[in-house]
Amino acid sequence: MTVSSPLGSEMSGEDIAYGDSLVEVDGLKKYFNQDSGLLSGVSFDPNQFPPIDVGQQRVKAVDDVSFEIRRGETLGLVGESGCGKSTLGRTILRLLEPTDGTINFKGDDLATLSGEELRQKRSEIQMIFQDPQSSLDPRMRVGQIIEEPMRAHDMLDDEGREERAKELLEKVGLDPHHYNRHPHAFSGGQRQRVNLARALSVNPDFIVCDEPVSALDVSIQAQVLNTMEKLQEEFGLTYLFIAHDLSVIRHISDRVAVMYLGNIVELADKEELFENPQHPYTEALLESIPVPDPRKGEARGVLEGEVPSPINPPSGCRFRTRCPRLIAPDEYEWTDEKWDQTRAFMRAVKRRTFEPMTDEELRVEFFGGTLPQGEPGEIVEEAIDLIATDHASDELEQTQDEWDEARELLLDSFARQSICATEEPAYEIEPEYGTDAHFAACHLHR
Amino acid sequence: MSSEPLLRVENLKTQFFTDAGTVRAVDGISFEVHEGEIVGLVGESGAGKSVASMSLLRLVESPGEIVGGEITYRGETLFGLEEGPDGELRERDDMLSNEEMRTRIRGNEIAVIFQDPMETLNPVFTVGGQLREFIELNRDLSGKEARKEAIEMLREVGIPDPEERYEEYPHQFSGGMRQRVLIAMALACEPNLIIADEPTTALDVTVEGQIIDLVDELQEKYDTSFVWVTHDMGVVAEICDRVNVMYLGEIIEQAPVDELFHDTKHPYTEALLNSMPRPDRTVGELEPIEGVMPEAISPPSGCRFHPRCPDAREVCQRVHPENKEVARADGYPHNAACVKHDVFDVGYDESVPLDKEPQMTASTPSAGDDGE
Amino acid sequence: MAVGESQVGSGSEPAEKEVEARTGWRNTLKKIKRDTTARWGLYVIGFVLAVTAFTLVDSNLSRFTFGAISDFALAEALPVLEHPERLPAPGEAETNQPPMFHADGSLSNPLGTDPNGRDYFTRIVYGAQVSVSVGIAATFLGLVGGTAVGAIAGYYGGWIDDMLMRAIETVYAIPPLILIIVFTVFVSGGSPDVRFAIIGVGIAFIPVFARIIRSEVLSVREMDYIEAARAAGVKDRNIILRHIIPNSFAPVLVYATLQIGVTILIVAGLSFLGFGAQPPTPDWGEMLNTSHGYMHSNVWLSIWPGLAIMITIMGFNLFGDGLQDALDPRIND
């Protein structure tokens, strides 16, 4: 292989055996301030005196995340938009300053490296971007783009860099004669290949791939994925592969981490995660994907509601506000059926999904006519009292207040009493597939 | 199943006249939609599926123009040309006027759900106001009734607290909720046919699941027919009854959904299915389709897929295959536009396989070992 | 619920569209060549610049002046051509001659003469030199100042950005013409001339350019290729020099072209009031000022300089419009 350049011998990644930890992330947090500037965080509020508010609202994009990436593997990181997966990828590379936590890469803590040390280190850690349009400088030639990282790290001389750039073009499946072309002359898939070549130019050990194929058509996606796999083998690369598409993740990953609202909720071997998911969110995700086979069971949108704001995420388990398996609060006696009914009723009241109806109708609609026994039953009755049409006053304003009251009553008595709300979950489970540890952040496994 | 289809499209051609030349975005497609079914229009970007769907309502924007073919909806001619006395093409007398299209067809007979929920709603009007306007226009309801209906519809599509949210503006809704509003708009006009143009593409997978669920449920309830435009084979398998696969402006395969996936007749469909990673099982190696889709401005000769086709032979360069029935299933034809099927009888078997020069620009080195 | 998350500030544009707009100089040039508006703008600007160049050459190389072709009847007939600001000696020329197509006009003064007997055509031609050079010089000054302020604000951000932007807002709040007049008059100690006007206009336009440069820098900074360069370990200095500046400068140059027209307009107004170019400089605005007193007796004097200003500015506007169209994919699809 001609690409093993003079630098190849210095590749310190070889100190670490395949399968040993290359990157170790511990307690990583990334909070964003809402806005920046001279008077950021100072807001005008005439409802108080003095009418100025200095409270700072912070978006908790990544909140206390720990995991390791092993040399030579592909760790898939999957989650829906806004879950913080891209932020996590960028924070690991320290393109964003971490708020807290450590990022151990081959014995160095990337989180504390100083400017120049970090810059030097960047030849070993690289990134591939999602958008093939904006990730290449339109004013540069492809050759210059690929050579830029080498130049930044004083690798080779001009001729050597050009030679290497051309070799890399060939490696990623492009014509070396395109060395002098501008990016706009390439299609989306080809640009992603240029991206790959640029990342590979400095012989990195670790590459964060941020949705590298999601902007591409299916048939092109496969071409790029195959190339990425081939290069990984050839160069001994370690990937952190960020994607929202579970099919792509399943194809390319060795292990998979699932993110929800700034937390990793489940992390396991690929086969284990897809065949034996242990977190209700992972289950919901998997059930939602449409399978390209009409004979397979129908995909179902099992999740209610929407992702809460990361400014003020729910306590305990962040998924609890939408979880179909929210655990019943311990202080009451429940039958499974009555708890399910109560939970459904509580969420319906919270989101106001049903039309106002009478006391009787409510009991039948949500509880099959019989309320839960004991104290919970009394609370439910109180709530029904508040919202039933035959009890409520006519005033619209009044009704709004009563709904709010009922909602608070139900949430306070039930949802916020659940272990899901009071404790942060973190459990290790015996895997069914493979031997790797299976982490699931769900109290069902307590 | 009624014998007369709800919508019949025959040899529809839509072209864009640009400085660089004529783009044949839709080039002679034919398909039918029957009462109560969901018909898929699937293809990669650039296949012409969105243009095709907009042509149905005669909503192609300049410099695009429908230049040929016939669209019939319940016996009415939405588009049709005939030859005039001097041999020039002119619009047929029975073709609906623009005014008739607007008042009688758009909205109240055929409604549309657009792809991008973030851009589609007007940012300066309330969600409820927009919904009410369409209901008033298409349902002969007074303002007050329309408002009631609008709120009812918002509740129907699962928008919590619809009375409150009626007064809110689009930016106060999340993407999934806006998509629900768009669905509510379509259903509220009580159309017989809904054209859904990639309605779930911009959404997260769990939200997509919710929306597909909702459509399924509502379709059962209202018995509306759908033309479902998408690039996602998963969604197709999930929701469609029959499927049309488009490639470069043409429909190259049409079949009931099960046949399409399990008895694939066109090499492009086959290749597309093989190139996809699967969520339900681990695939060892993907088999990508070589090359990229050519520009619709200068399509390849013969079969348009032949430069990328693993089964291409010499004859494919010369003969342009029409979509022909190659099998039958459930009383529906299974059509494919590929000369390798016997019905074409153009000498495929005797023809020599094409020795394709490797496409340096896009094929991957590892792609050499695919192709049966 | 996503309330409050997706709230948009005023006038924000979708970012992807801008990405498309930046597809290299070559593409832009090609589009300009195809754009009729831009082409016509170029013709007009070219014409005006040619006239300017002609007169510029005058002082150094007498070969290329009108004077050198003195055997040519027209040139011979123009008595004061070489020095448009020189007053003819008494009796040398007639004052307030009408243009040649007028019954009393003569070919020797195609546009007539001014109250001092100077040939008006010559003065108009020389006026191009003054207007265009002042327009370009002042715009350039504003561009340089604005780029410095805007780039610093955009790059450093934080409180530096805040302070600079507040200062910019303040300058921006005083209408340019007022600001320039106050500046030129006070700084020149009561005797304004065209040099002070150039500096004044330059300062008044700093806010405009600073805002554009700043927003360009901010949007380029958000591009993935900047992050890619950072991820590759490229030094900050090189990122600014090799990526940010080349990519944010193009739209600003387009804007500067349009701004030259505005500058000429303002300088003309300034000279018209008597606070810009001073007599006997053959400046169009100054000529309008002089002719204002003869509005009733010699109508022509007020017409020609205005037409000259209009055509020149139109050239820059046409070209700027064409450039904008060429760079804007939304209008140009």
Next chain:
Amino acid sequence: MGLLRYTTYRFIQAIPVLIGISILTFILANLTPGDPVRLMTQGQEVTPEQIERIEAQYGLDRPLHERYLDYMAGLVQGDMGHSFHRNRPVTDLIASRIGPTLLLVLSAYAFALVTSIPLGIIAAKRRNDPFDHVSRIVALFGVSTPSFWIGIMLILIFAVQLGWLPSAGLVYPWWSPETYGHSGYFEHLIETMRYLLLPMIALGTLQMATLMRVERTQMIESLQGEYVKLARAYGVPERTILRKHAFQVAQLPIITIVGLNLSTALGGAVLIEFVFNINGLGRLFYEAIIQLDYQLIMGITMIIATMFVIGVIITDIAYAYIDPRVTYGESE
């Protein structure tokens, strides 16, 4: 609800800018090489004693910052100093001259808005039609022609040649008809219009042309919006689409432009008042500059900048009122 709060917020925000303007004008006025007194008395024979006396009278012998603070203290109380040449308080002078300028600027704006918006909309609707081309050419002339020259040409044609309209001065509608010897309010109004027409058009043309171009571009863009596609797909009549769906979105940037263009209009007023001999603020400014009456110059600059700032705030508020997406500057 939030609108009132937003208004307050915007006005509070404007205070630093206004302070900045006062500092800037003060610095500008004191940039003069040599002492201001010499400048003020330029062309007059003055003895050193006289200079000293004047300096003491105006406090010019004290350090710059003290003088600024004095000036500021006066400003807060509505005292903008004293005009040396006219021997009257600056505030009085400005108050007596602000009316015609406001009348001129506002009527020019009205003229610009009334003509540009419909023309821009039609041009956008009939894109690349002859109508569009003609209106674009007209707009091009409008943005390329100096307003004062348009004024001169209007005078030459309508006053000098045709004699239809007066060429100088204004009739103030707020004065009683008798002042002018008008027979009644109707004649008074007609006369006001006759005097106002030419300067209004001269000042308004640039605004009209600018707004028309922006309106056209915005409407074209808005008509390409997805929401227009949606409305069409639901059978909304083209006229409703144009006037409601597309226009409501397109007018948002126009509002901002209207506010910012006030800067050109106020500057242009100086020129137009000069051409038409209108005794407004602009004319006063011109005279003050000629006389180097520096207290008066500072006062007028302050007032004009303040008018601009207030104009921008008003348009901002209008924008916030119309665009539901604007947060009223408070954190949610």
